[in-house]
Amino acid sequence: MLMTVLAFVVVLGVLIFVHELGHFLAAKxxxxxxxxxxxxxxxxxxxxxxxxxxxxxxxxxxxxxxxxRMATAEEEATSTALEGGAVEAPVxxxxxFESKTLFQRMVVMLGGVTMNVLFAWLVFTGLALKxxxxxxxxxxxxxxxDSLVPAGAEALRRLQPGARxxxxxxxxxxGWDEITERxxxxxxxxxxxxxxxxxxxxxxxxxxxxxxxxxxxxxxxxWRPPAVEAVVPGRPAAAAGxxxxxxxxxxxxxxxxxxxxxxxAVDASGGRALVVRARGRAGERDLTVVPYRDSVPTATxxxxxxWRIGITGVTxxxxxPYGVVGAVVAGGQATLGxxxxxxxxxxxxxxxxxxxxxxxxPILIGQLAGQTVRLGLxxxxxxxxxxxxxxxxxxxxxxxxxxxxxxxFLLAEAVLRRPLPLVLRERLTAAGLVAVLLLMVLxxxxxxRRVFGG
Numbered sequence: 001m002l003m004t005v006l007a008f009v010v011v012l013g014v015l016i017f018v019h020e021l022g023h024f025l026a027a028k029x030x031x032x033x034x035x036x037x038x039x040x041x042x043x044x045x046x047x048x049x050x051x052x053x054x055x056x057x058x059x060x061x062x063x064x065x066x067x068x069r070m071a072t073a074e075e076e077a078t079s080t081a082l083e084g085g086a087v088e089a090p091v092x093x094x095x096x097f098e099s100k101t102l103f104q105r106m107v108v109m110l111g112g113v114t115m116n117v118l119f120a121w122l123v124f125t126g127l128a129l130k131x132x133x134x135x136x137x138x139x140x141x142x143x144x145x146d147s148l149v150p151a152g153a154e155a156l157r158r159l160q161p162g163a164r165x166x167x168x169x170x171x172x173x174x175g176w177d178e179i180t181e182r183x184x185x186x187x188x189x190x191x192x193x194x195x196x197x198x199x200x201x202x203x204x205x206x207x208x209x210x211x212x213x214x215x216x217x218x219x220x221x222x223w224r225p226p227a228v229e230a231v232v233p234g235r236p237a238a239a240a241g242x243x244x245x246x247x248x249x250x251x252x253x254x255x256x257x258x259x260x261x262x263x264x265a266v267d268a269s270g271g272r273a274l275v276v277r278a279r280g281r282a283g284e285r286d287l288t289v290v291p292y293r294d295s296v297p298t299a300t301x302x303x304x305x306x307w308r309i310g311i312t313g314v315t316x317x318x319x320x321p322y323g324v325v326g327a328v329v330a331g332g333q334a335t336l337g338x339x340x341x342x343x344x345x346x347x348x349x350x351x352x353x354x355x356x357x358x359x360x361x362p363i364l365i366g367q368l369a370g371q372t373v374r375l376g377l378x379x380x381x382x383x384x385x386x387x388x389x390x391x392x393x394x395x396x397x398x399x400x401x402x403x404x405x406x407x408x409f410l411l412a413e414a415v416l417r418r419p420l421p422l423v424l425r426e427r428l429t430a431a432g433l434v435a436v437l438l439l440m441v442l443x444x445x446x447x448x449r450r451v452f453g454g
């Protein structure tokens with residue numbers, strides 16, 4: 001629990017700081033007077049503030065955002081409340097926000113999302129440079145999980161074990177990672193899978209139906225050889241004499257063609273002793289193995305009881321290193337891909353293709369932060385980069401009180417050759433604040449349902 005809380009604080013604190021730093025640096029570049037740089041909304045917490053030059057740096061009470069309080073000739077009631085109340089300080093007229101050119105003010109408004117995108121790009125680039133590209137060269141189908149096939153993707157059921165997928169959406173594939181990525185994230189309102197044998201399979205799943213796209217990608221499982229990569233010490237397989245490098249030929253006399261056949265046979269045993277024929281360095285031999293009961297994850301995210309013998313199968317993943325340029329390109333592609341998924345999620349929410357129950361809030365972010373930090377620094381940094389992209393796209397929504405809403409005000413000023421009336425902007429900002437609060441209520445309610453099983 002403590003690790004989850006700490007991970008959440010790190011994620012939220014770093015990303016809010018990065019976002020507000022973008023606004024702050026842009027404001028300084030434009031020559032705007034900055035009263036306060038705050039992590040958190042509302043008034044600063046006593047004792048957690050200090051002043052350097054014209055700017056006060058602080059941590060505020062509401063830890064769900066931050067702000068850069070810039071000098072302005074027009075105090076909007078809604079934004080003033082969020083930014084700790086009115087500030088009375090003598091400011092030179094040429095340092096006011098309104099005194100700057102339209103271009104400079106747009107740069108200031110876009111500074112936060114730009115920093116969030118650059119942060120994600122930097123993290124994804126660093127991970128690509130460190131780890132290279134993970135490639136699974138398998139293109140052979142092991143099975144189709146019938147329960148995962150969504151509506152519109154029934155054509156996948158025509159795939160038989162041993163079929164080779166040669167192209168997705170008209171582009172040849174060289175590995176399983178390309179297959180799943182193109183099915184889950186490919187453009188267009190349908191997916192075309194070409195297989196030998198199997199022919200041309202058309203999946204009528206809209207690109208914004210993200211859950212269905214993901215399910216379709218997971219419904220087809222790759223072929224894996226019935227070979228043992230590792231044996232868990234102290235488990236039945238180790239006790240029976242199975243060794244890494246062994247190939248399972250048969251179980252109770254029934255031939256085993258692929259690793260999933262082995263898993264299915266063990267799971268169906270009910271715990272009774274099995275005769276496992278193995279071939280390896282010790283030759284071909286029959287071993288008696290008594291499975292044990294274990295709790296394993298399901299394809300839908302839950303868990304179930306299953307029988308296991310304590311081995312892992314061979315995975316053909318290989319790592320291909322990137323050069324600096326390749327890593328930068330891969331980082332950009334990962335950032336663009338994450339942004340595209342967020343945009344599709346937002347579109348899907350409005351169109352009804354994505355359920356409102358999929359919306360998550362701070363509790364879900366905290367849970368995921370805790371899970372990823374346990375997986376290691378790479379997973380945690382990747383999660384932070386993904387949330388940073390989410391924050392950037394969310395802030396670009398044309399909702400007053402968000403950066404995108406302020407940008408709309410500036411675009412309207414560019415068209416009309418004068419600012420929108422202050423009263424109109426205040427009313428739109430108040431409406432935008434209500435919309436954001438309603439979204440937060442939805443996110444919190446979904447989070448609580450997940451926690452308490454609603």
